[in-house]
Amino acid sequence: MAQATFEEISASDFFYRNRDIAGFTNPSRAIFAAIRELVENSLDAAETTKTPPDVYVRLSFEGEATKETQIYKLRVEDNGCGIQPRFIPSAFGQVLYGSKYKLKQMRGTFGLGGKMAVLYGQITTHQPAIVTSSTGAAKTYQFKLMIDIQRNRPVILDRKVQINKEGWHGTIVEFTLEGDYLRAMPKIIEYFKQTAMVNPYANLTFVDPKGRLYKFIRGTTVMPEPPKETDPHPYGVDVELLQRLIQITTDKNMQDFLKHHFHRVGDITAQKFLEFAGLSPSKNPKRLSHEEIVRLMQNLKKFKDFLPPDASCLSPLGEELLKAGIVKELKPEYLVVHQRKPSTYAGHPFIVEMGIAYGGDIPKRGCFMIYRFANRIPLLYDEASDVSYRVITGMNWRRYKVAPDMPIAIVVHICSTKVPYKTVGKEFIADRPEVRREVANALREIGRQLQHFLSRQEHVHMEKRRLGVFSKYLPKIAQFSAKLAGKERLPDIDKLLKSVQKYGEEESKHSEEEE
Amino acid sequence: MEKKKASIAKRKNEVVNSLKNFGTTVYDQLDKGSFPTINMPSRSTENINYDPNLRQYVLGEKIVSRSARNIRHVKPFTQLAWAAMFSNELTSQRKTSTLRDVYYSAQAYEMTFTDQQESNNIITDLETMTGFAREDFSIFPEERSAIFGDLTIGYTVPGYEGKTLNLTSHPDGVLIGPALTSAELLSTKADKVIAIEKGALFTRFIEENVHNKHHSLLISCGGQAPRQTRSFIRRLHDELNLPVYILTDGDPWGMHIAQVIISGSANAAHLRELNTPDAVWSGVWATDIVEYKLPTDPLDEVDVKRLYELQKDPRYQNDPLWQREIKLFLKIRRKAEQEAFSRYGLTYIVDEYLPTKLKGST
Numbered sequence: 097m098a099q100a101t102f103e104e105i106s107a108s109d110f111f112y113r114n115r116d117i118a119g120f121t122n123p124s125r126a127i128f129a130a131i132r133e134l135v136e137n138s139l140d141a142a143e144t145t146k147t148p149p150d151v152y153v154r155l156s157f158e159g160e161a162t163k164e165t166q167i168y169k170l171r172v173e174d175n176g177c178g179i180q181p182r183f184i185p186s187a188f189g190q191v192l193y194g195s196k197y198k199l200k201q202m203r204g205t206f207g208l209g210g211k212m213a214v215l216y217g218q219i220t221t222h223q224p225a226i227v228t229s230s231t232g233a234a235k236t237y238q239f240k241l242m243i244d245i246q247r248n249r250p251v252i253l254d255r256k257v258q259i260n261k262e263g264w265h266g267t268i269v270e271f272t273l274e275g276d277y278l279r280a281m282p283k284i285i286e287y288f289k290q291t292a293m294v295n296p297y298a299n300l301t302f303v304d305p306k307g308r309l310y311k312f313i314r315g316t317t318v319m320p321e322p323p324k325e326t327d328p329h330p331y332g333v334d335v336e337l338l339q340r341l342i343q344i345t346t347d348k349n350m351q352d353f354l355k356h357h358f359h360r361v362g363d364i365t366a367q368k369f370l371e372f373a374g375l376s377p378s379k380n381p382k383r384l385s386h387e388e389i390v391r392l393m394q395n396l397k398k399f400k401d402f403l404p405p406d407a408s409c410l411s412p413l414g415e416e417l418l419k420a421g422i423v424k425e426l427k428p429e430y431l432v433v434h435q436r437k438p439s440t441y442a443g444h445p446f447i448v449e450m451g452i453a454y455g456g457d458i459p460k461r462g463c464f465m466i467y468r469f470a471n472r473i474p475l476l477y478d479e480a481s482d483v484s485y486r487v488i489t490g491m492n493w494r495r496y497k498v499a500p501d502m503p504i505a506i507v508v509h510i511c512s513t514k515v516p517y518k519t520v521g522k523e524f525i526a527d528r529p530e531v532r533r534e535v536a537n538a539l540r541e542i543g544r545q546l547q548h549f550l551s552r553q554e555h556v557h558m559e560k561r562r563l564g565v566f567s568k569y570l571p572k573i574a575q576f577s578a579k580l581a582g583k584e585r586l587p588d589i590d591k592l593l594k595s596v597q598k599y600g601e602e603e604s605k606h607s608e609e610e611e
Numbered sequence: 612m613e614k615k616k617a618s619i620a621k622r623k624n625e626v627v628n629s630l631k632n633f634g635t636t637v638y639d640q641l642d643k644g645s646f647p648t649i650n651m652p653s654r655s656t657e658n659i660n661y662d663p664n665l666r667q668y669v670l671g672e673k674i675v676s677r678s679a680r681n682i683r684h685v686k687p688f689t690q691l692a693w694a695a696m697f698s699n700e701l702t703s704q705r706k707t708s709t710l711r712d713v714y715y716s717a718q719a720y721e722m723t724f725t726d727q728q729e730s731n732n733i734i735t736d737l738e739t740m741t742g743f744a745r746e747d748f749s750i751f752p753e754e755r756s757a758i759f760g761d762l763t764i765g766y767t768v769p770g771y772e773g774k775t776l777n778l779t780s781h782p783d784g785v786l787i788g789p790a791l792t793s794a795e796l797l798s799t800k801a802d803k804v805i806a807i808e809k810g811a812l813f814t815r816f817i818e819e820n821v822h823n824k825h826h827s828l829l830i831s832c833g834g835q836a837p838r839q840t841r842s843f844i845r846r847l848h849d850e851l852n853l854p855v856y857i858l859t860d861g862d863p864w865g866m867h868i869a870q871v872i873i874s875g876s877a878n879a880a881h882l883r884e885l886n887t888p889d890a891v892w893s894g895v896w897a898t899d900i901v902e903y904k905l906p907t908d909p910l911d912e913v914d915v916k917r918l919y920e921l922q923k924d925p926r927y928q929n930d931p932l933w934q935r936e937i938k939l940f941l942k943i944r945r946k947a948e949q950e951a952f953s954r955y956g957l958t959y960i961v962d963e964y965l966p967t968k969l970k971g972s973t
Contacts, residue, residue, distance in 0.1 A: 562682050565682055565685050565686070566685060569679070569685045569686060569688070569689040570641075570679065570685070572689050572692070572693070572720070572721075572722070573637060573641065573679060573688065573689050573692050574638075574641055576634070576689070576693050576695070577634045577635075577637035577638040577641060577647070577692055577696075578634075578638055579634070579696050579699075580630060580631060580633065580634020580635070580638075580692070580695055580696045580699055581631060581634040581635040581637075581638040582631065582634075587638050587639075587641035587642035588641075588644070589641055591644035592641065592644055592645070592646065595644070
C-alpha cells in the first residue's frame with residue numbers, strides 16, 4: 097500500500113483544490129459559472145419578496161492575464177430582499193454557509209454558488225470582493241471581503257455604512273476574476289436568453305466587455321407562487337441530515353422529534369413508525385448512538401406508511417408563465433404546454449413542466465431544439481446525458497406524425513426541493529425512473545396535442561387543395577359538356593362550387609368534433 | 612349491298628349520338644346543381660367473365676360509378692368529358708387521331724395527362740361507357756397490318772367519297788388503317804380469308820399467287836393482330852360471309868394469336884365484334900410438326916409455362932382441338948415456325964400444306 101498522509105482541510109480549501117466539480121473547470125467555463133451563480137442568487141433574492149426581478153450584469157475588461165485569458169471585473173446588481181449586515185461577510189466569505197434545515201425549492205441548492213465565484217476571483221486575481229446590500233431599511237452596508245481559504249472564514253478589509261434614502265433593497269456584488277470571455281460569450285448569451293424564457297417576469301440586462309448591451313425585458317409581472325418551506329420527508333434523509341437535526345432539536349423524545357422535523361409525520365404515523373423501528377417513543381433523540389442513527393435512517397426508508405410529500409414546497413412556473421416565456425423568446429407559430437401533477441423520487445417532491453413549440457421563428461435544424469431547465473435555471477452543458485434528452489430522442493415520434501426535420505423546440509422544466517443533478521456543476525439531470533416516467537408522460541401529452549395541431553393544419557391544407565381541384569375542373573367539365581351537348585350557354589356551376597365550399601366546411605367541422 | 616353500305620354511316624351516327632348523350636347528361640346534372648355522375652361496367656378482373664355463347668370475354672354485372680363529387684374522380688371525370696368532346700369533334704369533322712395524338716392534344720386544353728397510360732385508360736373508359744371501340748371514335752393505334760386480295764371497297768373518308776379500290780392493286784398489300792376500315796365493302800370474288808401471323812409469309816403467298824389459286828383474301832397480322840384488323844376480319848366474315856383461316860407459328864404464342872382473333876382478349880371485354888368466333892386455326896399445329904417432320908426448336912421454360920396457362924384458359928375449352936394440340940406440344944417439347952416448311956422448297960407450303968389444311972379445317 098502506498099503511503100498516504102491525511103490532513104484536515106476546510107470546505108473552502110476543498111473547493112479550491114477541486115474547483116472542477118463546481119463548474120469552474122477552465123477560464124471560459126469559470127466566467128460563465130460566475131455570472132450564472134450570481135444571477136441565480138439575485139433571482140432567488142427578488143422572488144423571496146415577490147418582487148419581479150431586475151438583474152443587471154456588467155462584465156468589464158481590466159487587463160491581460162495570460163495569452164488566452166484576461167482579467168475582468170464582474171458586477172451583478174439586483175432588487176432582491178438584500179442581506180442583513182451581520183450575515184453579509186459569511187454569505188460571501190464562507191463556503192457552505194447558510195445550511196438549511198428547512199427545505200424549499202431554490203435555484204442554488206449547494207450553498208456554494210456565489211461563494212465559489214468570489215473564491216475563484218480571489219484565487220485568480222488576489223483582489224477583494226465588494227458586496228453592497230440593503231434590506232430596504234434605513235441604511236446600506238458595503239463590505240470589502242476576502243476569504244481565508246485555509247480557515248474558511250471571511251476577512252473583512254473594510255466596512256462602509258450609508259444612509260438609504262430611497263429605501264433601496266437588493267444586493268450588489270463586484271469582484272475581479274480571470275477568464276476567457278470571447279470563448280464563453282455564446283454560452284453566456286444563450287444563458288441569458290434561456291433564463292429570460294423561464295423567468296418571463298424578470299428584466300435581465302447584460303453589458304459585455306465590448307460595451308454591447310443585451311436586454312431581456314419581462315413579458316409579464318405575474319410571478320409564480322413562491323414555495324413554502326417544509327421539513328425533509330422521511331424517505332429523503334441521510335445520516336448526515338439526521339445528525340444535524342438531532343443537534344439542533346429541542347425535543348426531548350422521539351415522538352415529538354419525528355413530528356416536528358419531518359414532512360407529513362403526525363402523532364399516529366410517528367407512533368406506528370416507532371413501533372415498526374422498535375424504538376421507544378420516549379427516547380431522547382440526543383441519546384441515540386451512531387449505530388442507532390444508521391438503523392433509524394434505514395428504517396425511515398423501509399417504512400411503508402409515510403404519506404407522500406406534498407408539493408407546497410415547490411414553485412413550478414405554471415402553464416401560463418411557461419407559455420409567456422416561450423412566446424417571448426422563441427416566437428413560435430404554435431405552442432402547447434403541460435404541467436404534470438406533483439410526483440416524488442426518494443422522498444423529494446418534483447414537478448415536470450413541458451412545452452412544445454412549432455414553427456414561427458424556430459429554425460429547422462434536422463433535430464429538435466431542446467431547452468432544459470431545473471428550478472428555473474437553464475442547463476446548457478452535457479445535453480446528451482440528460483434524462484429529458486434521452487426520453488425525447490428515445491420516443492417514437494412517428495406515432496405523433498412528427499419528423500425530426502420539423503421546426504420544433506421542446507422546453508422541459510423540472511422543479512424539486514432536490515433536483516437530481518448528476519454533478520455539483522448542475523449541468524444535467526440524472527436518469528431516475530420516477531423522473532423519467534414523468535418526463536415521458538408530459539412528452540406524450542404535448543406530443544398528442546401537437547399531433548392534433550399538425551393534422552388540423554394538414555386538414556386545412558388538404559381542404560384548400562380540394563377546393564382548388566374542384567374550382568379547376570368543374571368549369572372545364574361545364575365547358576366540355578356544353579360543347580358536346582351542343583349548347584351555347586354554359587351550365588350554371590356556381591351553386592355547385594358554393595356547395596363544395598360548404599361541404600368542405602362541414603367536413604372539417606365534423607373531423608374536429610371527432611378529435 | 613345497299614343495306615351494307617349504310618352500315619358505316621349508321622354506326623357513325625350511333626357513335627356521335629352516344630357521345631352527345633353523355634354530354635347532355637353531364638350538362639343537365641351540372642345545370643341542376645348536382646355533381647355529374649356516370650355509371651359503367653367495372654373492368655376489374657373479377658368482373659371479366661368468359662361467355663361461352665358469345666365465345667368471347669364479357670364484363671359482368673358489377674357497375675362502377677364515376678362522380679365529380681369524389682375528389683379523386685374529378686380529374687379523370689374531366690378527362691373523360693374532354694375525351695368525349697375531342698372524339699366528337701374528330702368524328703364530326705371526319706378526322707382521325709392516334710392514342711399518342713390524344714395525349715398531346717389534351718395539353719391544348721390544360722388537361723395534362725400524367726403519362727400515355729393515363730390517357731389510354733381514359734379512352735378505354737370512354738369505350739366502356741359507350742360500348743364502342745376507340746376506332747369508332749376515330750382514334751387509331753399506331754400499328755398497322757395489311758390486306759391483299761380481290762376485294763373492292765368504297766371510301767367514305769373526306770376527299771375520297773365515291774372512289775373505289777380493288778385490294779389487288781398494290782403487291783405489298785394495302786394498309787388496314789382508318790380509310791380502309793371506314794370503307795364500305797362493295798364486292799369480292801374471294802371465298803375465304805387467310806390471316807397470316809407474319810409479314811414474310813404474307814408476301815410469299817402473294818408472290819405464289821395464293822389469292823388466285825385459293826380464291827382468298829390475305830391478311831398480314833404482324834404478330835398479335837391489332838384491334839382494327841380483328842374488327843375488320845369480323846366484318847369480312849359477317850358482311851361478306853367469308854370463312855376465316857388463321858396460319859401462325861407452331862408454338863403457344865402463335866396459337867394464342869389465332870385464339871385472340873377467334874375469341875378476343877380480356878382487355879377488350881367491354882367491347883363486342885372485335886372477334887370472329889367462327890374463324891379457324893389451321894396451323895401450324897403440333898400435329899403438323901410431327902406429321903410433316905418440320906425442323907424444330909426445343910420449347911423454352913416460358914413456352915412450357917405459357918402452355919400450362921393456356922390449358923386452363925376458358926377460351927381453350929370450347930374446341931377439343933386446342934387441348935389436343937397443347938398436350939402434344941407438351942409431349943414433343945418442340946416448336947416450329949411457319950418458315951420451317953422451306954426445307955421442302957419454297958412452294959411446298961402453298962402447293963401441298965395449305966390445300967390439305969384448308970380442306971382439313973372445313
